[in-house]
Amino acid sequence: MSxxxxxxxxxxxxxxxxxxxxxWLLARxxxxxxxxxxxxxxxxxxxxxxxxxxxxxxxxxxxxxTDPYVLLQSLAAGHALAGTALAGxxxxxxxxxxxxxxxxxxxVCPMNMVTDGAAWLRRRLGIxxxxxPSKQFRYWLLGATxxxxxxxxxxxxxxxxxxxxxxRGLLFGVGLAWLVVLGVFLYDLLVSPRxxxxxVCPVGAAxxxxxxxxxxxxxxxxxxxxxxxxxxxxVCPEVQVIRPALKGTxxxxxxxxxxxxCARCIDVCHxxxxxxxxxxxxxxxx
Amino acid sequence: MVRDTDRSQAxxxxxxxxxxxxxxxxxxxxxxxxxxxxxxxxxxxxALRPPGALxxxxxxxxxVRCGLCVRACPYETLKLSALGxxxxxxxxxxxARKVPCEMCPDVPCAKACPTGALDKAIPSIDxxxxxxxxIVDQESCLNYQGLRCDVCYRVCPAIDKAITLExxxxxxxxxxxxxxxxxxxxxxxxxxxxxxxxxxxxAAIKVLPLKQAKGRIGxxxxxxxxxxxxxxxxxxxxxxxxxxxxxxxx
Numbered sequence: 001m002s003x004x005x006x007x008x009x010x011x012x013x014x015x016x017x018x019x020x021x022x023x024w025l026l027a028r029x030x031x032x033x034x035x036x037x038x039x040x041x042x043x044x045x046x047x048x049x050x051x052x053x054x055x056x057x058x059x060x061x062x063x064x065x066t067d068p069y070v071l072l073q074s075l076a077a078g079h080a081l082a083g084t085a086l087a088g089x090x091x092x093x094x095x096x097x098x099x100x101x102x103x104x105x106x107x108v109c110p111m112n113m114v115t116d117g118a119a120w121l122r123r124r125l126g127i128x129x130x131x132x133p134s135k136q137f138r139y140w141l142l143g144a145t146x147x148x149x150x151x152x153x154x155x156x157x158x159x160x161x162x163x164x165x166x167x168r169g170l171l172f173g174v175g176l177a178w179l180v181v182l183g184v185f186l187y188d189l190l191v192s193p194r195x196x197x198x199x200v201c202p203v204g205a206a207x208x209x210x211x212x213x214x215x216x217x218x219x220x221x222x223x224x225x226x227x228x229x230x231x232x233x234x235v236c237p238e239v240q241v242i243r244p245a246l247k248g249t250x251x252x253x254x255x256x257x258x259x260x261x262c263a264r265c266i267d268v269c270h271x272x273x274x275x276x277x278x279x280x281x282x283x284x285x286x
Numbered sequence: 287m288v289r290d291t292d293r294s295q296a297x298x299x300x301x302x303x304x305x306x307x308x309x310x311x312x313x314x315x316x317x318x319x320x321x322x323x324x325x326x327x328x329x330x331x332x333a334l335r336p337p338g339a340l341x342x343x344x345x346x347x348x349x350v351r352c353g354l355c356v357r358a359c360p361y362e363t364l365k366l367s368a369l370g371x372x373x374x375x376x377x378x379x380x381x382a383r384k385v386p387c388e389m390c391p392d393v394p395c396a397k398a399c400p401t402g403a404l405d406k407a408i409p410s411i412d413x414x415x416x417x418x419x420x421i422v423d424q425e426s427c428l429n430y431q432g433l434r435c436d437v438c439y440r441v442c443p444a445i446d447k448a449i450t451l452e453x454x455x456x457x458x459x460x461x462x463x464x465x466x467x468x469x470x471x472x473x474x475x476x477x478x479x480x481x482x483x484x485x486x487x488x489a490a491i492k493v494l495p496l497k498q499a500k501g502r503i504g505x506x507x508x509x510x511x512x513x514x515x516x517x518x519x520x521x522x523x524x525x526x527x528x529x530x531x532x533x534x535x536x
Contacts, residue, residue, distance in 0.1 A: 042357070055376075056352035056400050064400055070350045074401065077347030084400040085350065134308035144316025151320040154346035159322060159375050164351065168366060168376055172353050175368020 024263035031107045039171055054108070054167045055158070056085060064088035069142075069206035070164070073157060076149040093210060099261070101211025105197055105204045106237075106262035110170070111163045114181060115197050118188035119237065132192045135240070135258075138205035145202050162196075163203050194237050198258070211257040215278050218261060219253040220246045221285045225271040232265035232274070246273070251282050331494050333372040333379040334476060336364055337387065337414030338396035338405035342497070348403035351376030358398035361388045382478025382493045387416060389443050389477050412444070417476030418499035419449070419469045419491055427490035432456045432464050438480035438491045439467050447473035449480065467491065471500065 019026065039057075041047040050059045056066040066088030074081060096104060106112055148156035158164060162180045169177035184196045197204055220226070223246050232246070233239050241256035242265065266274040329335075329342055336355050339345050355378050356364045363385045367373035372381065378395075380387060389411045396404040408414065419438070421427055428435035429451070442449045449467055456462040469491075478493045493499075514520055 048357075051357040051398075052352040052354045052400075055350045056354065058354060058398075058400070066350065066352075066400060074347060074350060079344065079348040079401070079403075081348075081401055085402075088400060133311065134304040136305060137308040137312060140309045140312030141315060144312040145319060148316040148320035149347070152346075153343055154374075155350065156316075156319040156322075158351050159319065165369060165375065168351065168353065169368065172356065172366040173368050176370035177368060180369065 022267055024267045028107055028262060029113070032110065032113060035108050036110055036167075036170065039167075043171055053164065053171055055164050056088060063091070065092050067164075067203070068093050068210075069203050070155060070158060072206070073146060073149040073155045076146045077153050077155055078150070096207060096210045097214050099216045100214045100259070101207040101209065101257060102204060102260040103214075103216070104207045105201075106260035109163060109203075110167050111181070111184065111201075112197065114166075114185050115188050115194070116237075118185050119194055122189055122193055123234075127189065127193075130191055130193050130195075132195050133199045135199060137199050138202055138208075141200065142202040142205040157202060161203065163201065197260075198238055208257045211259070216261065216276060217253050217255065217279045218259060218263060218265065218274055219251075219277045219281060220273050221252050221275060221277070221281075221283060222271065222273045223247075223252055223284070226273050227271060229270065231268040231270070235264045235268050237262065237264075252284055253277065253279055253281060255279060329374075329379070329495060330372055331492075331498050332381050332383070333367075334382060334387075334417045334478065334493060334495065336378055336380070336395045336404055337389075337393055337411060337416055337475070338399075338408040339416070340403055340405070342495070345403055346374060346377070348401050349377050350401055350403075352400065353378065354398040354400060355395035355404060358394040360390065360394070361385065363387050364395060380478070382417075382476075382481040383489060384482075386478030386482040387414075387475075389414075389475065412473075412475060414475045414477075415496060417478070417493040417495050418471050419474050419476065419478075419480050419493050420499050421467060421469070421490060422492045422494075423488075423490040426486055426488075427467070428485070429465050429467055432458060432462055434465065435485060436465065436467075437483050437485055441479045441483045443477060443479060444473045444475065448475070 038050045039053065041049055042051060050057050052058055054067060055070050056064070058064055064084045064087055066085045068089045071081065071085060071089045074085075099107075145157040160180070162177075162184050165177040166181045169175065169181075188194065188196050192199065220242075226246060232242055236242055237260060238256070238258045241254050241259040244250065244256070245252050245254040261276075263274075263276065266276070335342070335345060336359075340348055351366065353366045353376075356366055363380045364378050365371075365380065367375060367377050367379055369375050373379040391411055393408055393411050393414070396408050397406055398404075399406060421430075424430045436451065439445060439449045439451055447470065449469055451465040452468045454464045454466050456464050476493045476496075480491045481489045481493050484491050510521075
């Protein structure tokens, strides 16, 4: 058993089929592509289920959804908003309070596929280390963009936001936005491992703030069965969130706001340590 | 013990240094963005905002770049600016010379706006002020040369209100009349049909954003004849009798 724990890959290949071992990853890709497809159906096929983009949209002519961060910038810029955008943002905040703040990042945001691709390629090519900004940088940037919006009286981050630029580009014409997306890819690949989503993006930082109180969480109820193979640490985009739940003595729930609920740890753990639960579930199974 | 304190102090110093770095970096980015956002407020003269748009400086704080107005436009007039495009990234605009506004009576683009960047409550498309048509070049406008082009006048959805033809003596021939296309800002919505259909290779009539197109009289000015009209009569009891001042004996 001790030999097996050193070569996690071998254990993994012995456990279930390729699909079973990547269940959550596949579900996540399906969700990301599904959301994108819903938006693209209109402009490409003329089937208008969803109009707009991730900044603000209207589904089936009745359901308004608005990104809370862009709304905050608008408020900071001094614009008192009309009804539908406020309602849309309230619905979005309520939804992510249920399913996990940064679930947006791993289940909806199109940029996630770009940065996951960069992380995957980085692992494959064995590109070492690199420099990452402080974990707090994104929160400072969140604050700075709000201050800039206030100072300029204009929504500041949207002028350069790679996330909305990418999504908008796919739906409304890409212009030079692909350069920005390529920039993020290369930044994650060559400069800063998992740098963009985890350290820079203020959109993710805003969703992190929602995640501080969100209900649906990944937990490690079978942490007693952990054999320290390190697979979860290798795949996790926010490595630091696992340790307190997995190795600590407190709650087994990963309560850190930066956990994106991507569930990749559930996928890769051969000891089935992790599972989804709610934030107040302190039960441990053996 | 001493070493522990040293270590924790070193860790704290490192933490503070990283924190300060992050804060300074973010502040730098924020400042750059703020300056860029301020500059990006200058919309090029060829890019016009949809009907009901707030004044440009407020618009950039209110528009979330969602494109719902673009989707609501039945004529594909409106576009979202891509990075490197005519207008600030992601904001809606149209170019009159390419596709003008068709002036839908129910203004569906403004109705679709979720944030109030476009005024949902705009009573009628006639109240829209997307810009103002201006004859930018009298030297090439055919009507100014004495020809009867009249196209801008004919296509104007508010014909005889927004554009009129004002007769003027043709000095060149001495016996003809020039019909001068004249735009009236109280009726022009800035839809851009005139600019779109100007027959010249480069349009002589262009719709400009209001800020570029309009002058403004000083707030303290009072035009006598206007004041007289408002008051319903002369504001002074009778015409002034001014003393005659002539050199003696004349």
